Amino acid sequence: MREFAYKSRDGDVYVLINVNYGDALEKITENYTGCAVFVSRSIVDRVHTKCPLIPVIDGEEGKSIEAVLSIVRSAHELSIDRDGLFIGVGGGSVLDVVGFSASIYLRGVDYVNVPTTMLSMVDASLGGKTGVNALGLKNVIGVIRQPRYVIIDLTFLESLPMPNYIDGFAEVIKYGITMDRELLGQVMSNTDKLLGRDYGVLEEVIYRSLRDKASIVEVDELDRGNARAVLNYGHTVGHAIESVSNFSISHGRAVALGMICEARIGVKLGYTPRYVPDLLMDVLSRFNLDNRVAIDVNGLVNAMVRDKKRSGEFIKLPVVIDVGMWDMVKVRIRDLMNLVIGECGSMP
Numbered sequence: 001m002r003e004f005a006y007k008s009r010d011g012d013v014y015v016l017i018n019v020n021y022g023d024a025l026e027k028i029t030e031n032y033t034g035c036a037v038f039v040s041r042s043i044v045d046r047v048h049t050k051c052p053l054i055p056v057i058d059g060e061e062g063k064s065i066e067a068v069l070s071i072v073r074s075a076h077e078l079s080i081d082r083d084g085l086f087i088g089v090g091g092g093s094v095l096d097v098v099g100f101s102a103s104i105y106l107r108g109v110d111y112v113n114v115p116t117t118m119l120s121m122v123d124a125s126l127g128g129k130t131g132v133n134a135l136g137l138k139n140v141i142g143v144i145r146q147p148r149y150v151i152i153d154l155t156f157l158e159s160l161p162m163p164n165y166i167d168g169f170a171e172v173i174k175y176g177i178t179m180d181r182e183l184l185g186q187v188m189s190n191t192d193k194l195l196g197r198d199y200g201v202l203e204e205v206i207y208r209s210l211r212d213k214a215s216i217v218e219v220d221e222l223d224r225g226n227a228r229a230v231l232n233y234g235h236t237v238g239h240a241i242e243s244v245s246n247f248s249i250s251h252g253r254a255v256a257l258g259m260i261c262e263a264r265i266g267v268k269l270g271y272t273p274r275y276v277p278d279l280l281m282d283v284l285s286r287f288n289l290d291n292r293v294a295i296d297v298n299g300l301v302n303a304m305v306r307d308k309k310r311s312g313e314f315i316k317l318p319v320v321i322d323v324g325m326w327d328m329v330k331v332r333i334r335d336l337m338n339l340v341i342g343e344c345g346s347m348p
């Protein structure tokens with residue numbers, strides 16, 4: 001078991017890794033006047049707590065304003081007051097919608113994240129970004145409000161299909177290549193154990209990943225400075241790949257390809273050492289995240305123009321300057337498009 005806490009505007013956030021979620025929740029809920037567990041429909045049969053269980057739709061269709069209203073209605077019917085607690089149990093989609101609902105119910109109640117996918121264990125459960133999709137746009141409505149606790153019970157991973165499980169490693173590799181050389185080394189020397197879901201190695205890798213993310217959230221919680229941009233490595237191109245594939249390419253695979261493309265762009269811009277794209281390919285291939293896919297580069301470029309992180313004519317692009325070290329550069333959108341066309345036409 002590992003644990004740590006990080007500081008936020010909303011107070012300290014406690015992160016518990018490799019614990020039994022039931023035991024942890026029993027202690028935490030003692031301090032609240034009421035509680036409700038909003039759980040992904042796919043795992044509702046596996047979840048047992050003293051708090052009432054409310055199944056919610058997961059996936060992108062579950063991240064809707066209608067789902068928020070339904071959660072608010074359930075909380076109201078259960079007479080959850082301002083000292084009550086929301087608990088989200090599921091993948092990133094469920095945590096995003098439950099966290100958002102908690103943030104606006106009675107102008108904000110505490111919430112706990114219990115992630116059940118690899119991606120949500122290493123990424124979506126920590127950092128306080130909550131929200132839903134609307135008007136055909138992803139995460140267009142949302143707020144940043146931290147959970148009180150993040151509880152990681154590795155046994156949830158047992159039922160996760162292999163492609164979903166592997167997807168989360170794109171984010172782990174992202175932390176490694178941008179800010180944690182040691183983590184990247186651990187991932188490379190323990191690939192077989194990680195693919196076999198060995199709890200000992202997983203505990204360490206999830207702990208380091210979340211600590212890395214928390215260290216960034218602590219200095220740029222609201223994503224207004226430059227620090228949080230590093231968490232977006234591979235995502236500027238990755239989100240565009242997801243979008244042009246109509247979400248048939250999963251988030252992890254899109255981010256993997258995005259990292260390779262952005263590493264090549266970093267080399268071209270003169271910031272990234274030449275060996276980095278090859279190193280990335282090597283580690284991603286160990287997790288089968290380097291599949292060749294046909295990408296419509298023009299569609300990709302059009303999707304990038306609509307990126308919500310652009311600011312006027314420029315976009316902030318994190319670049320790897322050595323393994324485990326990064327910097328942020330501002331690139332003119334027009335130049336970035338030309339770089340994508342030149343460097344990422346055939347990937348990997």
Ligand SMILES: NC(=O)c1ccc[n+]([C@@H]2O[C@H](COP(=O)([O-])OP(=O)(O)OC[C@H]3O[C@@H](n4cnc5c(N)ncnc54)[C@H](O)[C@@H]3O)[C@@H](O)[C@H]2O)c1
Nearest residue numbers: 042058059091092093094116117119120124129156159160
């Ligand atoms: N808030 C953040 O900081 C942040 C960060 C990254 C991603 N996200 C969001 O997370 C979402 C993606 O999260 P995800 O990859 O966890 O996908 P997801 O929540 O859509 O879940 C993927 C699938 O796994 C199933 N599932 C969940 N737990 C399971 C388990 N233990 N066993 C078997 N099946 C299980 C779900 O039913 C679903 O079909 C996206 O909406 C993305 O925007 C948020």
